[in-house]
Amino acid sequence: MVALGNAEEASVSLPSLLPDLELLWAESYGDPNIRIAILDGPVDLRHACFEGARLRVLETVTPGRPGGGGATQHGTHIASLIFGQHGSPVPGIAPGCTGLILPVFTDRPNGSVGPCSQLDLARAVEQAVMEGAQIVVVSSGQLAAGGEPEEYLAKAIRLCAESGVLVIAAAGNDGCDCLHVPAAVRPVLAVGGMDAAGRPLESNNWGAAYRSHGVVAPGFEIPGAMAGGGIVRKSGSSPATAIVAGIAAVLLAIRMKMGSLADPYTVRSAILSNALPCDLPEGTACRQLLAGGINIPGSLAAIRAESPFGLSALASATDWESESTRQGERPVPNDQMQAESGPPTASLDSAHLPVAADALSTGVNPSECSCKGGASEGPPNRSLVYALGVVGYDFGSEARRDSFVQQGVSNPANPAEMLAHLSANPYAATGVKWTLMQQSTPIYSVVPSGPFAGQGYETLRAFLDAQIRGEAEQVSVPGHIMGSTKLMNGQTVPVLIPELRGMYSWSTAALVAAVAGPVPEEDADKAAYQQKAGEIGNFLTRIYHELRNLGVTPQDRAVNSAATNALQVSRVYQAALQAGLKLDSIQVERSPLCRPNSDCWDVKMGFFNPSKRLEQARHVYRFTVDVSDTIPVTVGQIRDWDIY
Template sequence: MPVVIHATTTPIAGLQDIWAETFGEPQICIAVLDGLVDQAHSSLVGAKLTQLEPLIPNISNQGSAAQHGTHLTSIIFGQHHESIKGIAPQCRGLLIPIFMDGKGDVIAGGGALPIAPCSQLDLARAILLAANHGAHIINISGGQLTPSGEADPLLVNAVRHCTNQNILIVAAAGNDGCNCLHIPGALPSVLAVGAMNTEGLPLDFSNWGELYRTQGILALGENIPGAVPGGGITSSSGTSYATAVVSGIAALLLSLQLKRGQVPNPQVVRDAILRSAIACEDQPAPDCRRLLAGRLNVKGAMSLILEQGETMNENIELMTVKSTPIERTNPSPPQRQNPAVQAATYSAPASEVASQTMQALRSSPQAKEQVNSGGIQPAACSCGGGNSVPAQLVYALGQLGYDFGTEARRDSIQQHMGEGANPQDPRQLLAYLDENPWDTAAIIWTLNLDATPIYAIQPQGAYAEQGYGRLRQFLLEQLTEGVERISVAGVIIGQVMLMSGQVVPVILPTLRCMYSWTTAALIEAVCGNPPAESASEQERGAYGQRSHSVINFLERVYYELRNLGITPQERAINYAATNAFNVERIFESAIQEEMDLDRIEVERSPLCRPDSDCWDVKLTFFNPRRVFEQARKVYRFTVDVSDVCPVSVGRVRSWFVR
């Protein structure tokens, strides 16, 4: 019997062909960033799914966000012993809830599901979590409408990290029905997905922004059946569901690479999907712009993987990206935004729903699970084999702030401070806490980037009192000594809601890795004391050049490379910004050779101790006065980030490059 989506539609062309080869390999991991998933649904019983802690408060397992997340997950992972036949049922799934229910009622048969948007900051955090837990593919069936295609720098960095780690992000093009773009679908290296009907025509609501025409694909997104929390089946239309279809196909193509002895390469799969797409000249449409790069061609992509895999491995430049180069620029603080990513939902009209609810993906007979324990896993998937999740290490930079969590807590502290007191004034608050240090723990201490909280800091255990004392000291230094940055190392132990409604992860800090500093103090540690007034002009000039180079390095870390301190690369570069010892030797040598900083890169170190996680921070310098005559010079030092507190390993190495 052919595979059908609806009783009156044609099958997904090529799906039976690839199912004849594989139903997905357990080594291939797909992360679904969406609403909560009802894993007890009969279609998902037996699926290899692991859910991480939600990034959202007040999560519901029956609301609109759960409906969206459960539907999408069943499209990919629905087991073939049930009516919903998932596209890649034998792959592993990593579930990261990022959406929560919005305001309003779900109207059966009409209108979009009321799902509250998630911030770009939270999306970036979820992407990095998925990457750290071994995802090969990240499915994001949502986005934020954008006029420019530009995203928050933290989200850009998270997507760039996935590119460098050869992880494919598949994101919805959006359901606005316009020549417009959504974030993250419009970001480079992301595979954007629009929706079409079974005749290959784009659905009216599917977006077709210009960037999508080189990095977007149309897939079936009309009347797609899926699981309903609590049991049952429904059908819906939208780019959300088309995105899940493409993620499932991409996972099968990765599984096919693995089964054929190739290295699973998500960027090669992305290229195969785009290159094999059925374009307007192959199958005309009224408006070719709305076809994006073309329609999904499963057999064509499969053929490219089978016949040209090795050639493509050699030609896809993205596969060989191992580091995160930062081009030489004049950094400036990013503009403030209020970004939010919305689930790309769309529901079919009421007249269609009744005939759709009992339709489902049907398949050929159930495949037996195939396990290839000897397969090469570039990102080992930790999303299966139990419910334990490794502790998430953090080494983050930012400024210290505080929050009261609720108005009641704020008002309570205000009353204890005395009439007319203002707890929002940090000087008044610190004076109160000096007299009442036990109330320090009643405040939520936050680590901020550009006034946006990214973490809460919560000391615990025998030395919690010293930890809170350190936080009060940091806040005082920010007020009186001009402290610009603090570093916080620790592990994520949960989350907390701030007064604004924002939910941030909680760091259990390690005291020995908590530092505060001013740029001037760090320059003095690196460059020594400023020359005396009696010093020669040459001495003052040399010191000025040296300090300028250090400032350039620090500002580029703070602004160009600003990050959440989650990935090993981020923790290594953040540690480099606080480790004056290595920086001092590097800049002293570079300045003697009249060189300026060109690039900052981080890549895995070939030299590492057993049971360690070592990364090389590479600083490349050039002589601006002899750009074409003199070779560039690379300085490289190794940082071991396997422990909560990173540590330098070995000596600084250097060499010339052309």
């Protein structure tokens, strides 16, 4: 990166690099009703360019206080390219829009960028959707063979597509025929960088998936805000991503000004359909241009003409299965995502050299070639949670673990031995970090609070005891998020304050038996009973594994609540089995009718007759769940109908 002195500041600006921006600004600088979420490093809101900007900092699992390290420098630069106020040293592209700042990277003590995991990125994406963002900017990525994201991130991106929220992400700066997530996922608008002459940066990744949903934009020595004051130029797909996000936001504002629906996917289609084709000799250079260069006049003309992109564009975007998946390739597991680093130049330091094409990054990292304002900090994150998983524990540090050893626990990692110590010394339960886990991955630290905290720790001990004895496979923990904590392995997880009246543990077999009733004595009835029990068990297994989620979004809380209300589910299966139907799908959608001050969602279970797939219509059962309170409740009666 290159810091600019006062004499140079006036000579470099986004309009000088992209003159067509004036066409957009002649009609709009953005709309306050358009919310753009920045998932990046902390932002130095004291920079002069943010004076008067509509920015709000949201609490995430990542400590978001700006410092002087690489994460803050990256986040500040990216935010300024979009929200920098006109008349300030850094005029941004969409200064009239509202910004949501969700820190996902941290400043390390040595000044480098601390990457985040795909799980933490997924949390931030879901949080952005719940805060009403229409555009989510991820100027980062993780090198992944096949371009397939991990499960939680895949579900978060699917949530965006289903909610009409556009994710714009960096294509990566490894300079290879490779893919980064989340940019490689089909609903995402992937962005690479180009120089002032329109040539693609040599650092651009050019995986085949990008040819269908990726564009390039200016990404070489882009001037933006420097944390602490001043202007700095940075290169790579990170600044290019911010530029495209700003353009998309202004196009969306223009569409709204015309009285049209605020549909970010129509803007996505306008950008992709009008991308400037490669006019360079065929070869790697053209592949590095992805689908083409950003074309502001063409995209603006398409928006003005109200071209019929809309629903067909969204349908195409949500068909996100990659070529590698269709051909049977599987992604190579990755641990964390990182902000992208670009090619070495005289202005880049050696810490950001490109990696080999077959290397895997260690995390989600900013996509940069090393290459007090109008903002406000949001209230502490108190998101409601209704999560399912298993109970575990963590020590937070080696010192805390060793303290249990000195108290007589020879192997604190042994749950049975640790539980025996906690049972004999109940007060010691506050000395460990209780966790809720899915697939051996901690997703929350459960911290009982309030006057009944002691009973909360007793409940957690009972859950762990039931798991050890094989009497419990799953637990439900409703509550709300309050801050975050770091585990012994360095992972940061949200702190979940539990609601004791909704905490339960159970085994699938025991729950099925309780719902289905006792096994009938007559042999003629046993077959029907076993079929009913098997179908209920199948439903619960799909909830626990196929539909595994973090329990934060209203949709996920409704589904998880359905799994613990097996009595109502049993009624559905009783009717379905009598008709010879099998479970096909489980869907959740907002209920068109809801009582005042509630948040109602319809859980729809689709069934089909396997012996009459073509002759008999599918049948749908719907029950409504109100998720406005900490513990969701069902509302009204079960409804059912045929779908032809």
